[in-house]
Amino acid sequence: MNLGLTALELARVQFAFTVSFHIIFPAISIGLASFLAVLEWRWLRTQNPVYQDLFKFWVKIFAIAFGMGVVSGVVMSYQFGTNWSEFSRVSGSVTGPLLAYEVLTAFFLEAGFLGIMLFGWGRVGPYAHFFSTVMVALGTCISMFWILSSNSWMQTPQGFSIENGIIVPQDWLAIIFNPSFPYRLAHMAMAAFLVSALLVAATAAWHLLKGRRDELVKTSFSMALWMILALTPLQVLIGDLHGINTLKHQPAKIAAIEGHWETNHNEGMPLYLFGIPDMQAEETKYAIGIPNAGSLILTHSLNGQVQGLKEFAPEDRPNSTIVFWSFRIMVGLGVLMLLLALTGLWLRRTGRFYESPGFHRFALWMGPSGFIALLAGWFTTEVGRQPWVVYGVMRTKDALSPVSAEQVGLTLIIFVVVYCVVFGIGIYYMLRIMHKGPEFVHFVPHSEERVIQASHRPLGSTDEELDGQPLDNQQENDK
Template identity: 55%
Template sequence: MEFDALLLSRIQFAFTIAFHIIFPAFTIGLASWLAALEFNWLRTGNPLYRTLFRFWVKVFAVSFGLGVVSGIVMSYQFGTNWSRFSEFTGNVLGPIIAYEVITAFFLEAAFLGIMLFGWERVGDRLHFFATCMVALGTLLSAFWILSANSWMQTPDGFAIENGKAVPVDWFKAVFNPSFPLRYAHMVLGCYLTTAFAVAGMSAWMLLRHPHDAPETKLAASRRSLSMALWFATIFVPVQILIGDLHGLGVLKYQPTKLAAIEGNWDRMANMPLRLFAIPDEVAETNHYEVGIPKVGSWVLTHAFDGVVPGLKEVPRDERPPVWPVFFSFRIMVGIGFAMLGIGLWSLYLRLKGTLFTNKPFLTAAMIMTPSGFGAVLFGWFTAEIGRQPYVVYGHLRTADAVSPVSAQAVGATLIIFIVVYAFVFGFGSYYLAKLLRRGPDPVEDIRGDDLGKKPKRPFSVPDEGLEGRPGHRAQPAE
C-alpha cells in the first residue's frame, strides 16, 4: 500500500469527519431533549425538569463548541485537499452549504446565547422559544448537510458543462432520490444517540451511591432514565423500518454498494441472509459463511425469490472495498438490535415495577451509553466507503477529486491534526466527563414521593427560589 497524497488525504478527511460527526450526532438530539425538558417544566411547574435542563444545557454547550471547531477544520479540506472535487461540484454543493450557514448556523447563533445565558434575563416563554429555535437550527443544519451528502450518493438535477456539474433543477438536486430516507434515518439516529447517552448516564447515577445520594438527585436520574427509555422503546423499531426502506433505495440506485454490504459476488435469487463471512476480494468468494437460506432476498427485495446484484457484474476497479463495508454494516445492525433489546427489556421491567432497581439492566443500559455514537459512525463508514471508487457516485472518481499536493504536505498536516485534536478534544472530553460524573444538582425544593404531584398552572413556574427574577409574580400558598 502506497501512502500517496490520495490515500493520506482520504485518511485525513476520515479522521476529521469521524471526530466531527460525534458531536452533531449528540447535539441534534440533545437540543430537542432540552426543548422537551423545558416544555415539561413550563407545563407542570415541576422543578425536576428545570434541574435536568440546567444540567444537560452545560453538556450541550461543550459538545456544540467542540462540534463547531471540528466542523471548521473539516470544511477547509475541501479547498486544501480536494480542490478538484470543489471545482466539479461547487456550482451545486456551494449554494447548498451556503443555505446551511444562512438558515441553520445563523439561527443557532442568534438564539444560542439566550438559551445558555438568558435564563434570568428574559421571560420564560421567550427562553423556551430560544431553545426551540436552537433545536430547529440543528435540524435545519442536518437537512442541508444530508442533502449535500445525499446528492453525492445519488446525484440528480444537474448537467455537466465544461467538466463541471451545473444545476438545472434545484428541487431535484436538494431532494435527490436518497435524501428523504437518509435524512430521516440520520436524524432519528441522532435522537437515539442522545436517548441512550441520557439513559446510560442516568443508569450510572442510579448504580453509583444509591443510598447516600440526595433522594431528589436520584429522582432526577429516574425521570431522565424513564423518558429516554420510553423514546428508545418507541422509536428503535421505527428506525429499523426506515433502515429497511433505505435499503430498498440502495438496491435501486447503488446496487454495487448493496452487493458489497451483503458480500454477494454473483447475481442471484434466493440469496441467503449472511450473518457472518470472511470476504475474499482476490478469489471473489466468501470463507466461513454463516447464513439463513433465502432470507437475504426477502430482506433486500421483500420477496424470497428476489434477485440481488453481484459484485462480479462490475469491473474490479468499480467495486468498493468489501471488507470494511461488509463488517461495518453488520456492526451497525448489531448495535441497532441491541438497542431494541434494551427497549423491550425496559418495557418488561416497567410492568414488574423494577426499572430503577434491576442492577443487571442498569449495568446494561450504562454499557450502551456510547452505542448511538457507534451506530452513527459505522453507518457512515458503510455509506461513504460503499460509495467508492466515486466521490460523486457514477460521475467523479475519488482519485480525480484530490488536489495536486504532495504526500509530504498532507502527511505533515495529518500529524498536526492528530496532535491538536488529541490536545483540544482530550481536554473537552475530560471536562464533559467531569460534568457527567457530577450529574444533576439536587432539587432542594421537592422531596421524594411528592415529585410532580403538586398541581401547577400550565406554563407557570414555581415560586421557590425565584424572588427577584424579572417577571416573577407571587402565587398564593396552597
C-alpha cells in the first residue's frame, strides 16, 4: 500500500498528518489554561459567580483538549523511532534531552495539579485551587517552551559539533536559546492565545445569535474580543521581527515564501499578493504585486536586496508553491482577525456590541480561523525548512528509517482511520458542549424568564456547592 509514493514521501505525509491533528489540541490547552486562570482570579477578586460559572464551563473544553493533546503527542513521538530513526540516531543527543526536559518540568507540573484543578472545587480552599490552575497554565507554557526550543534548534542549529557523523552538544545555552527561538516562542504563544480567544468569541456569538443576552454569554464575548484586540497587533509585530530573523538565517525559505526568483540588485523587491510559483519554470506566474513593498517589509528599505531562489541549488530549494500560499492564508486570516477586533471596538463605542447580528455572524465564522492560521503557519515553517530536517546539517531523506513504502503506507491508512474516528468523536463532543453553552450553576439571574436552568453536576465535580453552601441555599440567600 504505497499509494504511488515513496517511503520518504509517505513518512512526511504521515508526520504532517499526525502533527496537524496534535498541534490543534495543545493550542487550545495553552490558551484556555491561561483564560481559566484569569477567570478564577476575577472570581476571587470580585466574588462574582459569573466568573466561576464560566470557569466550570470552559474547564470541560480544556479537559477534553488536554486529554486528546496528550494522546496525539505520544503517538507522534513514536514516529521518531519508527519512521525517522536515523534522525534520532544522529541528533538524538540534542533533541532527546530537550524533550526529556519538557516531560520532567511541564508534564509533571501539569499532571500534579490537573486533578485538583478539575475536581478540587469544594475539596480544597479557593486559593489552593487557584494556585493549581495557575500551575497548570504555567505547565502548558513550559511545555511550549521546550517543544519550540527543540523545533527552533532544527531550524537554526548552533551550539554543537559533529563527531563520527553524530551531532554532539557543546553549549546547551546556545542550543536552547538558538537564534530563531525567541521569535518562534512568542509567535506560537500569541497564536495559541488567539486560537482560544476566537473559540470563546465564536461560542458566545453563536448564543448571541440564538437570542441569549445573559451575563455568561456577554462576559465571554467581551473578554474574548478584548483579547483579540490586544493580541492581533502584537502578533503582527512579532511576525515582522520573525520574518527579519528568517531572512538572516533561512534566506531560501523567505525567497520561497515570497515567490522571489531573481535577486533584486538595482530595485526593490515587490510584494506579490497573488501568483502561482512554478518550481520547474523557475518563475511566479500570473503575479500581482506591490512594487518595492517586499523589500520594505523584509529590510525596512524600499530598495533592500533579497536573495532570489535561483541563488540556491535546485535540490536546496523549498517548495515555493506550497509555502507561498500557506503564508498568505495565515496573513489573510490575521488581517480578518484585526478587522474583527477593530469592528468590535467600534461597536462597543456605538453601544451595539451585543446587538449586531452581522458582527456576531462574523465572529462565529472566524471561530475556526485561529486553527487554520496556526496550521498554515506551521506548514510554512516546516515545508519552508525543506529539504533539511536539521537546517544545513542533515537532509530529510537521510533521516528516514530503513522502511518500505508499503509499511509506511499501511500505517498511514491506519492512522487516518483511527484519528478520524477517535479525535472526531472528541471534537464532536467539544462542539456539543459549546452548542449547549455556559450554564448558571451558582447563581440564577433575578428575572421572570430565567435564561437557563442551573446544571447540577458538570464534569462530575461538586458544582452544586459554593464554599460548602448548597446551591438552593445560596440562591435563597441571594433572594
